[in-house]
Amino acid sequence: MKIIASFNRVNAVAEKEWLQIRRDSRSLILAVAAPVILIILFGYALSVDVKHVRMAVFDQDRSTLSRQFIEKFSHTEYIDVTEYIDDYKTSDRLIDRGDAAMVLILGSGFGKSFKSGKPVDVQLLIDGSDSTSATVALGYVKAIVSEYNLDVKIQELKRIGISSFQTPVDIQNRVWYNPELVSKNFIIPGLIVIILAIISALIASLTVSREWERGTMETLVTTPLRSWEVVVGKLIPYLFIGMFDVVLTVCVGYFVFGVPLRGSFIEFYLLALLFLAGTSTFGIFISSATKVQVLSVQVSMVATYLPSFILSGFIFPIANMPVVLQGITYIFPARYLIIIVKGIALKGISATLLHTQIIFLACFFFITLALSIKNLKLRLQD
Amino acid sequence: MKTDKFSKIKSMMIKEFKQTFRDRRMIGMLFGAPVIMMLIFGFAVNTDVTRIKIAVFDEDMSQQSRSFISKFISSGYFIYEKSVSSSDEGTELLDLGEIDVFMHVQKNFGSKVKSGKQTQVQIVLDGTDSSRASVIQAYVNQIASDYSFSFLNDKIKMIVLSRGSGTMRMKGTIQLKERILFNPEMISRNFYLPSILALIVGLITVMLTSMSVVKERESGTMEQIIVSPIKSYEFVAGKTLPFALIGFVDIIVVTVIAIIGFGVPFNGSFTFVMICGFFFILGMLSVGLYISTVSHTQQQAMLSTFLFFIPSILFSGFVFPIYAMPKIFQIITYFNPMRYFIYVNRSVFLKGTGIIELWTNLAALMILSSVLLFMSMRRFNRRFE
Numbered sequence: 057m058k059i060i061a062s063f064n065r066v067n068a069v070a071e072k073e074w075l076q077i078r079r080d081s082r083s084l085i086l087a088v089a090a091p092v093i094l095i096i097l098f099g100y101a102l103s104v105d106v107k108h109v110r111m112a113v114f115d116q117d118r119s120t121l122s123r124q125f126i127e128k129f130s131h132t133e134y135i136d137v138t139e140y141i142d143d144y145k146t147s148d149r150l151i152d153r154g155d156a157a158m159v160l161i162l163g164s165g166f167g168k169s170f171k172s173g174k175p176v177d178v179q180l181l182i183d184g185s186d187s188t189s190a191t192v193a194l195g196y197v198k199a200i201v202s203e204y205n206l207d208v209k210i211q212e213l214k215r216i217g218i219s220s221f222q223t224p225v226d227i228q229n230r231v232w233y234n235p236e237l238v239s240k241n242f243i244i245p246g247l248i249v250i251i252l253a254i255i256s257a258l259i260a261s262l263t264v265s266r267e268w269e270r271g272t273m274e275t276l277v278t279t280p281l282r283s284w285e286v287v288v289g290k291l292i293p294y295l296f297i298g299m300f301d302v303v304l305t306v307c308v309g310y311f312v313f314g315v316p317l318r319g320s321f322i323e324f325y326l327l328a329l330l331f332l333a334g335t336s337t338f339g340i341f342i343s344s345a346t347k348v349q350v351l352s353v354q355v356s357m358v359a360t361y362l363p364s365f366i367l368s369g370f371i372f373p374i375a376n377m378p379v380v381l382q383g384i385t386y387i388f389p390a391r392y393l394i395i396i397v398k399g400i401a402l403k404g405i406s407a408t409l410l411h412t413q414i415i416f417l418a419c420f421f422f423i424t425l426a427l428s429i430k431n432l433k434l435r436l437q438d
Numbered sequence: 439m440k441t442d443k444f445s446k447i448k449s450m451m452i453k454e455f456k457q458t459f460r461d462r463r464m465i466g467m468l469f470g471a472p473v474i475m476m477l478i479f480g481f482a483v484n485t486d487v488t489r490i491k492i493a494v495f496d497e498d499m500s501q502q503s504r505s506f507i508s509k510f511i512s513s514g515y516f517i518y519e520k521s522v523s524s525s526d527e528g529t530e531l532l533d534l535g536e537i538d539v540f541m542h543v544q545k546n547f548g549s550k551v552k553s554g555k556q557t558q559v560q561i562v563l564d565g566t567d568s569s570r571a572s573v574i575q576a577y578v579n580q581i582a583s584d585y586s587f588s589f590l591n592d593k594i595k596m597i598v599l600s601r602g603s604g605t606m607r608m609k610g611t612i613q614l615k616e617r618i619l620f621n622p623e624m625i626s627r628n629f630y631l632p633s634i635l636a637l638i639v640g641l642i643t644v645m646l647t648s649m650s651v652v653k654e655r656e657s658g659t660m661e662q663i664i665v666s667p668i669k670s671y672e673f674v675a676g677k678t679l680p681f682a683l684i685g686f687v688d689i690i691v692v693t694v695i696a697i698i699g700f701g702v703p704f705n706g707s708f709t710f711v712m713i714c715g716f717f718f719i720l721g722m723l724s725v726g727l728y729i730s731t732v733s734h735t736q737q738q739a740m741l742s743t744f745l746f747f748i749p750s751i752l753f754s755g756f757v758f759p760i761y762a763m764p765k766i767f768q769i770i771t772y773f774n775p776m777r778y779f780i781y782v783n784r785s786v787f788l789k790g791t792g793i794i795e796l797w798t799n800l801a802a803l804m805i806l807s808s809v810l811l812f813m814s815m816r817r818f819n820r821r822f823e
Binding site for chain 2: 106203223262362373
């Protein structure tokens, strides 16, 4: 009897909350449409593929050999030789203004010393301010140079009459899970996680502080509701919205962008639900702790948006962080869902391999639930 | 008359300051949040590809295979995680995400290399993080071709020596001398931290402005203001100036932390950053004001702020380079104030460039913020009356 009564009360709170969300149609549209719009927009626009790096060439030698060498750079989609320049001043200007990311400088003795068997220095100026792109671009240049050197050696062997000799090591690169190294395949799953984390926590984060600010908390206090019934009742409608968002965003990722989904959707769905339960409860917890809407927003922003963007391993690898910070990342649920979504969507592994993540997500949910129930005191303020 | 106007703005400002700082926790959020964000960013934001974890299945176990593998470890990029005894074991480690690369050296590696034949070495990479994977791929190829090169070079020398010296002339090799400018150690933190400035300042100013105007409306005090003799621009000036001041303080706080706390080089002029910061803040306040005119509740204001903010961060070149976007989106980024302020900060911090190189960015910020101010004032006026 008691259970049924309490179930009814939870139901009533959920219904009231649902009505409140539904009547604020703009918030509802934002909560449902925003994730989809964001995914489409970003999925289309964002990538971290380093291609068409702009390179200027300062060829002081102007010999056949130097031109041959430079030619090697123009046959790749990774590097665009944009300009031939005549002095160091121009090279400084191009790099300062960001008009070129690299300048290749061949000294005047290039051809001569190359023929005479001396080592030839070729200078490469790189704008290192964007270190990620610079690393990749430097890799391209190095690869072209060593390929050139290897070719020269092979030709030399042929000249001295040994044509049977081949390059000793042939690297067979196989890239798994994402063979074409398309950055969208990891950006979109990551974006889904982040958008879910933010939207769920943010929407839920206002729910209790709004009651305090509008004075409706007094009404709640006078009802026979218990704290946990309020929390659970408030949680349910937000969970529904979140679940709907999951389906929408995954569909967009799969059908619009062709991100592979190699594992089981059901498994992912259930785990995403666990994740959303955690983040929404966290929003409610913030809300009941701060009691002021502006502050709730600020806190939930600092506590969900930034960590899920920065500390989840989405863009910035966790292994690169100092140990203390690595420890902190364990608190944020986005970290686990990122691993889960990468595992299920790209690697196609089953949930049994992901048990650590599942345990942590469940812990997060129960701890925040306990905290928010404890924090929500149905008592009037003094 | 003039003093009168100013006193109205002043009393508006005082009211706003009082209201903002009445909640002690708000102070913490306003100045504590930037510091925390800076600390987290400073330590966490690092995309340097180092400590690549590799597992090796060395079927050959010859002197050659060992020396080949040791080239990887001595390069400093790779960490020898494990030696495995089957391909399956290696791929399972890859599945679990415990390694980045799995290398399989086949049985006859040593004998083939010695006899001048080509041998294959299989590399399996985890491609889920494509940018990390492509750097790793470049490292692997680099090390392998260096190995091949020095092997061939030794062979040629031996042959030439055995035939007697001076019989032929050899060609030289090209040595790449790279000079990395502005960020010689290629530390990604130096690239990201100056842009956080724009992020933090923008977020705080937009959020505060939009919410505080809406709050006025939500709690009904807006009506009192409308019936008071205050004019709309006086209201706006008084309302936003405190937040502009907070924004400036945050610029200083964040810059100091970046320079002192994280050793980010600062080569340019701080005045120039502040000038650009002024127009950036002006633009952000206008956006906040605009949002306040389209929102009825604080919740809506907050959601709209987010709807504005997430795209403006992602289309600013902060993490996702602008050059990698489709052309249409590259054009869209020209309308994003964040883009310019981030670019200015990076250039001033790292390159030490100033108004001569960056005047186009300053001009764009000025134009954008005046347009934004004009638009939001017009909308606001309509609602104010």
